[in-house]
Amino acid sequence: MTAKELISQSILPVQTSDLGIQVLDMMQANHVSHLPIVNHEQLLGVISEDDILIHNTEDPIGTYRLSYLRPFCLDNDHIFEVMARLGKLELTVIPVIDAEEKYLGVITVEDLMKYLAVHFSFTEPGGIVVIETSRENFSLSEIARIAESEEVTILSSFVNSVPDSFRLFITLKLNKQNIQAFKASLHRFGYDVYASFSEAEYSDDLKERYDSLMAYLNV
Known part of the structure; x- marks a missing residue:
């Protein structure tokens, strides 16, 4: 795709x-x-x-x-x-x-x-984290232990390799919208969080922007 x-x-x-x-x-x-x-x-x-x-x-x-x-x-x-x-x-x-x-x-x-919901069974609410790492450092079991320590469940995962490179992107679908603690733990264990997305965070941000706009226009 x-x-x-x-x-x-x-x-x-x-x-x-x-x-x-x-x-x-x-x-x-x-x-x-x-x-x-x-x-x-x-x-x-x-x-x-x-x-x-x-x-x-x-x-x-x-x-x-x-x-x-x-x-x-x-x-x-x-x-x-x-x-x-x-x-x-x-x-x-x-x-x-x-x-x-x-x-x-x-x-x-x-x-x-x-x-994502249609093609990767991302129908459950929760955040998404994309981790970038090398092939030799990739350990899904360690990532799962980090998630468990933060009381986060990995609902699904998939790995995307970069052509002509030793880099991997691991995309995780989590059961929680609040994923900040999990991201911080990944950093502590030396994992690079390439990107993350939480639908709740985006919704809250859009609501705040809309409220600011209405206040500005005095509606």
Whole structure:
């Protein structure tokens, strides 16, 4: 499964000529807190609700002082790489471009979670952790003992090897949404947590952003 197969058909990019309030409306309608900025099929960056709320929402976003964070994945990137980048950057969407850097669309956290639920039996609530390690250091039994010490159950796991490399990515589906203690224990035992995702954390974050937006607009 590659990134191009998960591109959303419903979420449109914004342009530098769009007003901040229009972009906020689009975010609310699509239940996301980030959107790509695209002009002439070229990805300029990603704008967040926070970016808009510190500026005048009646001004075009092209007038904003933005860092123009430009995260993206390529259309042929494996779904594991997409998951890792979304989790690591804490984005609600990630743009997809081709080898010529033409903008193709976005992948949302929601669509990614639906895919994982269908294909990897991730229907139970709980967090996801992606561990990066070398082949010689990989020990699923040790990882299971670490999980047990934190009263976490590993519901499912799968291993993805990196071609022409000794690196492995181990993706764990856990039975708990609060996975901070487990991640800290992994670090103590020398495991590199490449990315993590907790649906509850994202939901709480989106609710906080929505509440901030409503307070700002005095609705």
